[in-house]
Amino acid sequence: MTRSAKSGTSRTRPGIPCPGGAVTASLIAGTLALLVTACGAGPGPAASRTAVPTGAEPVPQDVHTLPDSKLPPGTLGTSCVPHGSLRPVGPLPPPRHMPAGSAMAVIAKRGYLRVGVDQTIDLSSYRNPLTGQLEGFDISVAEQIAQAIFGKPDDGNPNEHIQFKAITSAQRIPVIQNGQVDIVADSMTITCNRQKKVDFSTDYFNAHQELLVLKSSPVTGPGDLHGKKVCADAGTTSIQQIQALRSHPIPVAADNWTDCLVMLEQHQIAAISTDDSVLAGLAAQDPQTRLLGPTFTHEQHGIAMSQNAPDLVRFVNAVLERMRTDGTWARLYKQWFVPGLGPTVPAPPRPQYSG
Amino acid sequence: MSVSTPAPPKTGTTAPPGTTVQAAATTTPGAAPGLLGRFTARNTPARLRLLLAVTIAASLLWGAAAAWTADQRTSAAANVVAGTEPLSFDAQQIYQSLSDADATEAAAFLAGTEPAAARSQYLADIARAETYLEAATAAAGNQGPGSELTVLSTEIPVYTGLVETARADNQQGLAVGAAFLGEASYLMRTALLPAASRLYQQENARLGAADQQATGLPILAVIVALAAGYVLLRAQRWLRRRTHRRLNYGLVAASVVGLVSLAWLLAGVTVARVQLLDARDHGSGPVQALAKADIAALRAHADESLTLINRSGDDANQGDFARVARQLGPGPGTLLAEAAAAAQGSPGARAAAAPPGRGPGGGGGGGGAPGPPGPRAPGARRRGRPGLVCPAPAGTRAG
Numbered sequence: 001m002t003r004s005a006k007s008g009t010s011r012t013r014p015g016i017p018c019p020g021g022a023v024t025a026s027l028i029a030g031t032l033a034l035l036v037t038a039c040g041a042g043p044g045p046a047a048s049r050t051a052v053p054t055g056a057e058p059v060p061q062d063v064h065t066l067p068d069s070k071l072p073p074g075t076l077g078t079s080c081v082p083h084g085s086l087r088p089v090g091p092l093p094p095p096r097h098m099p100a101g102s103a104m105a106v107i108a109k110r111g112y113l114r115v116g117v118d119q120t121i122d123l124s125s126y127r128n129p130l131t132g133q134l135e136g137f138d139i140s141v142a143e144q145i146a147q148a149i150f151g152k153p154d155d156g157n158p159n160e161h162i163q164f165k166a167i168t169s170a171q172r173i174p175v176i177q178n179g180q181v182d183i184v185a186d187s188m189t190i191t192c193n194r195q196k197k198v199d200f201s202t203d204y205f206n207a208h209q210e211l212l213v214l215k216s217s218p219v220t221g222p223g224d225l226h227g228k229k230v231c232a233d234a235g236t237t238s239i240q241q242i243q244a245l246r247s248h249p250i251p252v253a254a255d256n257w258t259d260c261l262v263m264l265e266q267h268q269i270a271a272i273s274t275d276d277s278v279l280a281g282l283a284a285q286d287p288q289t290r291l292l293g294p295t296f297t298h299e300q301h302g303i304a305m306s307q308n309a310p311d312l313v314r315f316v317n318a319v320l321e322r323m324r325t326d327g328t329w330a331r332l333y334k335q336w337f338v339p340g341l342g343p344t345v346p347a348p349p350r351p352q353y354s355g
Numbered sequence: 356m357s358v359s360t361p362a363p364p365k366t367g368t369t370a371p372p373g374t375t376v377q378a379a380a381t382t383t384p385g386a387a388p389g390l391l392g393r394f395t396a397r398n399t400p401a402r403l404r405l406l407l408a409v410t411i412a413a414s415l416l417w418g419a420a421a422a423w424t425a426d427q428r429t430s431a432a433a434n435v436v437a438g439t440e441p442l443s444f445d446a447q448q449i450y451q452s453l454s455d456a457d458a459t460e461a462a463a464f465l466a467g468t469e470p471a472a473a474r475s476q477y478l479a480d481i482a483r484a485e486t487y488l489e490a491a492t493a494a495a496g497n498q499g500p501g502s503e504l505t506v507l508s509t510e511i512p513v514y515t516g517l518v519e520t521a522r523a524d525n526q527q528g529l530a531v532g533a534a535f536l537g538e539a540s541y542l543m544r545t546a547l548l549p550a551a552s553r554l555y556q557q558e559n560a561r562l563g564a565a566d567q568q569a570t571g572l573p574i575l576a577v578i579v580a581l582a583a584g585y586v587l588l589r590a591q592r593w594l595r596r597r598t599h600r601r602l603n604y605g606l607v608a609a610s611v612v613g614l615v616s617l618a619w620l621l622a623g624v625t626v627a628r629v630q631l632l633d634a635r636d637h638g639s640g641p642v643q644a645l646a647k648a649d650i651a652a653l654r655a656h657a658d659e660s661l662t663l664i665n666r667s668g669d670d671a672n673q674g675d676f677a678r679v680a681r682q683l684g685p686g687p688g689t690l691l692a693e694a695a696a697a698a699q700g701s702p703g704a705r706a707a708a709a710p711p712g713r714g715p716g717g718g719g720g721g722g723g724a725p726g727p728p729g730p731r732a733p734g735a736r737r738r739g740r741p742g743l744v745c746p747a748p749a750g751t752r753a754g
Contacts, residue, residue: 130468262534
């Protein structure tokens, strides 16, 4: 039996019996030949110096670097003022007694309200990993609307009559257009462009676009961002604002706000820029970050609904009106945002109607 | 050995036609004094010397051919058993362990607080992947940057680091934990699993080639054996005609030894071939088919969990789930049907025919799909692999 050392392998072969025992017989005929053939292969040349790869942080799924906006700086959103929402008609109908034939009656008959939400925005709407429940300001507002239709939940579970659908920022309009949800409560800014595709409630939260950076960052404001990567969700007004900034940062669009936070912690981007309410939620998850002013835009958040359900829009506006006047709005603001945005509870946003 | 057709004797290219031999032998006694002349002279002693040289050369050639064939077979078979087969097995185990880790961690996040069983399964998966990676690297050697092994050994720590960050955030109730897990899983799917998959394919191709080499027909050895036999036969016929001896014992013995060695070689090669083919068809073949199905099931499971955890709105994972589920089957042309066909007649067939799932225990770590029973690979014993649940690869019975 013969063993030859193959170049490059250091493993010794286990002794398996030689399938051709004929070697022994052929030794008689050709010992010399055997020696020649068996001793042919020697060890190969020593391996060359190993080239060492350089490590790098991985990138979250679906993250893209966007080009600068072609718009003149600072003009985004100023060319058009969104029109007001639909005025409520009369007082709210009592729970469980929705007007026949209305969109609310359809929802009541179904037994649950379908709500499109984000589940990654701490404080506004996110899934608490410890409880598995969705929580936040937007979620509380959705609960108020569900309560107005179904009444106080029997078993104390505020989500009893709600079916949440978790969506990304870019999906907020499509899910309404194809009827997958009744309302979207997802830190959605009311804009003229969006008003062409969906109807909005009145303004239920005033946010301001700001910056979130690491505490160690030299960045002091939007002016310092030239050539630096700034992250926001794809399909938001925030990413458009970044694209239109005078300092020409590099806009990076992600799927979820938390993907931006991951990249900020990994030093892949210099800043995150969006509504202060969202940034406060991100800052609450990482004490090494800080919110940076000055505010460069004001964002009015509205609840989006189908353009085919004006009665639902009026109904939601009536619910918001009640929340503003009976103290519910202030209570929810205090519950969710006072820790992150400062101790002052502002007055609820003033509704604007145009129909 | 008898010769029925008389033919003019030929002793070599330099020999004259048989009709002139008689005259030549008697007319040139003691001529040609040089070394070459001692073989080429036209007399009987020179002829005998030439005959001796040619038969020795033929025997040596046969010996060399037989030795080479046997050596090549031995090393090819050893290569299958100790080299390529374990490497292919290692690569498959790396892929399965990593994809199980991915699926396990995703499901654990879904549960809110991480169940202890999921944590230990994840740790076992990573330990198993690292162990097989180490074994594969030791066997294949350092192949430089960009190679699959380097990608695996540099990115697994990055993956585990991200998972631990995700866990730390998750345990504090922070939503960013799910995003870290998403990034880890994305790294797994775009860098680690493709590298493991390429490694597996490479090793499988190498296994197929080594199998081919070890089970092919020894054509060269048979041709050389026939040529040597022909030379021996002709030499004996010539001697019988020239001398009064009917049998030259030396040449007869050489012929018998040659025959026996040929028979031995052929028998050895045939037995090895049958064993290796059997091992392939009933060992590594079904294991590979089941492994493929297992990997597809794990991928679908991870897709499902990731869709529920973080990317809910993102259709990518949902689309991937549907695609993998279609590939998996059951139904004609699917992975499960393939696995069932490959495992025909073995206990593995039942597992392949069963609907996809991870069993009542929720385990399935690494080798979710049970294969046919068999002894462990020699390599497996040597390296003391943790948590080995897969059957032995092909070739363990070849010896």
